[in-house]
Amino acid sequence: xxxxxxxxxxxxxxxxxxxxxxxxxxxxxxxxxxxxxxxxxxxxxxxxxxxxxxxxxxxxxxxxxxxxxxxxxxxxxxxxxxxxxxxxxxxxxxxxxxxxxxxxxxxxxxxxxxxxxxxxxxxxx
Numbered sequence: 001x002x003x004x005x006x007x008x009x010x011x012x013x014x015x016x017x018x019x020x021x022x023x024x025x026x027x028x029x030x031x032x033x034x035x036x037x038x039x040x041x042x043x044x045x046x047x048x049x050x051x052x053x054x055x056x057x058x059x060x061x062x063x064x065x066x067x068x069x070x071x072x073x074x075x076x077x078x079x080x081x082x083x084x085x086x087x088x089x090x091x092x093x094x095x096x097x098x099x100x101x102x103x104x105x106x107x108x109x110x111x112x113x114x115x116x117x118x119x120x121x122x123x124x125x
Contacts, residue, residue, distance in 0.1 A: 009119030
């Protein structure tokens with residue numbers, strides 16, 4: 001079981017930056033797991049945003065955020081940060097942090113077993 005808590009959401013304007021943080025627990029016994037960020041806007045399906053491997057060396061990004069978002073993992077602090085730059089109105093959504101038992105950076109929803117409660121990000125013009 002991995003528990004995840006997101007923080008850092010809020011209301012910003014287009015072009016602004018925002019950092020989201022995901023704090024996660026370590027499962028017992030200790031296992032490798034991927035951490036990913038997904039988002040869901042009203043009336044839309046949950047969308048892959050970014051993921052980082054267990055080691056932190058491999059990262060994947062959704063096409064809509066490539067070049068604008070970065071992801072970093074610190075296993076010593078049990079945190080993953082999602083840095084969002086050049087925000088657009090279409091980035092408005094509830095952002096979810098998720099964990100899946102894999103050493104890779106997974107982009108598919110089905111690869112994730114544990115989810116946080118989500119944090120709202122609203123980008124206004």
